[in-house]
Amino acid sequence: MNKTYKVFLTRNREVSGLLADALWEQYKQNEECSSGFGYADNDDRIPELYHDCGYFYAMVEYKSEQPKYELIFA
Secondary structure, three states: OEEEEEEEEEOOHHHHHHHHHHHHHHHOOOOOOEEEEEEHHHOOOOOHHHOOOOOEEEEEEEEEOOOOEEEEEO
């Protein structure tokens, strides 16, 4: 199995924390699930195009038979 990522980018730190909590609640039953949030520049799973742009992220990562990477602006 490979990893699937669902990533939200936002300009608001509080919103990124709320989104991370909601993602965890929705996906926590998935195998090897983890979620987090923070400043987008500090995570290499965020495309460099969005570094140094003032974004915060909320992300969930989990194992999936059909891996994908979703990037959503909130």
